[in-house]
Each structure stands twice: as structure tokens, then as C-alpha cells.
Amino acid sequence: TQLLEQSPQFLSIQEGENLTVYCNSSSVFSSLQWYRQEPGEGPVLLVTVVTGGEVKKLKRLTFQFGDARKDSSLHITAAQPGDTGLYLCADPSGAGSYQLTFGKGTKLSVIP
Amino acid sequence: DVKVTQSSRYLVKRTGEKVFLECVQDMDHENMFWYRQDPGLGLRLIYFSYDVKMKEKGDIPEGYSVSREKKERFSLILESASTNQTSMYLCASRPGPLNTEAFFGQGTRLTVV
Numbered sequence: 697t698q699l700l701e702q703s704p705q706f707l708s709i710q711e712g713e714n715l716t717v718y719c720n721s722s723s724v725f726s727s728l729q730w731y732r733q734e735p736g737e738g739p740v741l742l743v744t745v746v747t748g749g750e751v752k753k754l755k756r757l758t759f760q761f762g763d764a765r766k767d768s769s770l771h772i773t774a775a776q777p778g779d780t781g782l783y784l785c786a787d788p789s790g791a792g793s794y795q796l797t798f799g800k801g802t803k804l805s806v807i808p
Numbered sequence: 809d810v811k812v813t814q815s816s817r818y819l820v821k822r823t824g825e826k827v828f829l830e831c832v833q834d835m836d837h838e839n840m841f842w843y844r845q846d847p848g849l850g851l852r853l854i855y856f857s858y859d860v861k862m863k864e865k866g867d868i869p870e871g872y873s874v875s876r877e878k879k880e881r882f883s884l885i886l887e888s889a890s891t892n893q894t895s896m897y898l899c900a901s902r903p904g905p906l907n908t909e910a911f912f913g914q915g916t917r918l919t920v921v
Contacts, residue, residue, distance in 0.1 A: 727907050789905065794864070795864070796900070797853055798850050798851040
């Protein structure tokens with residue numbers, strides 16, 4: 697199973713600040729997904745990136761896939777309390793394409 | 809609306825009991841998963857299935873088994889529950905392989921005493 701390393705593990709910021717979280721691997725990803733999990737709920741898909749160098753935007757969230765497809769970042773502009781949650785990156789195409797494996801996540805707290 | 813339903817939100821069982829966690833999806837998805845989630849360890853894959861009666865071990869299958877007799881239902885079985893299996897268990901499904909979106913249930917908080 698490909699190992700996905702996420703950093704930082706915890707992040708606590710004030711409302712209005714910008715932040716970036718990271719997902720890295722020593723191996724090349726075929727593609728990569730980002731999910732957000734709110735307290736008491738299951739994770740929900742935010743985005744899938746497929747092409748090296750790809751940038752996708754979802755309102756104040758910007759996702760980037762590294763040129764070599766070994767890393768990805770999630771940047772949040774002007775964080776809001778509603779952004780609070782656990783951000784997980786995932787490899788959706790492991791082990792013959794049917795396996796879905798997650799990193800340990802970044803727990804984000806946005807303080808009003 | 810897409811729905812993945814886990815049979816219990818909270819469960820308390822005794823050490824040594826056989827425990828069944830049930831998951832049902834209403835989307836005709838091929839691919840189903842069971843994870844456990846523990847603080848600081850993220851979501852760890854226990855088992856997954858890509859078709860009826862087909863199952864594959866994930867990263868931490870020891871102490872668990874699964875059953876998929878019908879496409880919509882994927883059951884996780886703890887043959888003899890132990891305290892180190894106290895955890896949040898999450899079920900997920902997706903239409904097929906690769907980049908399709910996975911949909912999750914709300915989780916079952918299992919406590920083994």
C-alpha cells in the first residue's frame with residue numbers, strides 16, 4: 697500500500713488567516729483525492745486531481761497536484777469557522793485500482 | 809440522494825463476543841470498504857470488496873472478517889471482540905475503481921468492555 701504522509705497533523709488558526717496543508721508520498725500517484733470530515737460525520741469528497749501540475753479551485757480552497765505526481769497541497773484563503781474539520785488525502789487507485797487508502801489527516805480548527 | 813447506512817451509531821459489546829457491523833448502500837455500487845478510525849492514525853483500511861462475494865484484505869485485517877452476499881450489503885465481523893478493537897468504524901461505497909467518489913456512512917462507535 698502506498699504511504700501517504702500529511703502535514704501538519706494539527707493546525708489552529710484565527711478566522712481570516714490563510715493556510716496550506718500537504719500530502720506527500722515517495723511513490724507516484726495515479727491520481728489523488730481530498731476529503732473533509734466534520735465531527736460526527738463521514739468524510740466527504742472535495743476534489744480529485746489527476747494530471748501533474750493540475751490546479752483546481754473550490755471557492756476559497758485551492759488544490760494543487762505536484763508536477764511529478766508525488767505530492768499535493770490544499771490552500772485555504774481567509775479561513776472560516778465552517779472550514780473546521782479533518783482534511784484527508786487519499787489514493788483512490790491502489791492495488792489494482794479497487795483499493796482506497798487514506799493519509800492520517802490534518803485536523804484544522806478555525807477560531808472565530 | 810446517495811445513502812450509505814450503518815446499522816448502529818453506538819455499540820457496546822463484551823470481550824469475546826461475536827460482533828456484526830452492517831452497512832447498506834442504495835446506489836448499486838460495486839466497491840465497498842470498511843475502515844477503522846482512531847485518533848492520530850487516520851482511516852485504516854480493514855477490508856474491501858469489488859463485487860458480490862469478492863473480498864480483499866486491507867492494511868489491518870487481523871481479527872476481522874467480512875461478508876458480501878448481496879451487492880448492497882457489506883458486513884464486518886469481529887469473531888471474538890477484544891478491547892483493542894474499540895474504535896470508530898466507517899463503511900464506504902463507490903461506483904467502481906479509480907477516481908470515482910466514495911460515499912461514507914456516519915460511522916459506528918464500538919466500545920468493547
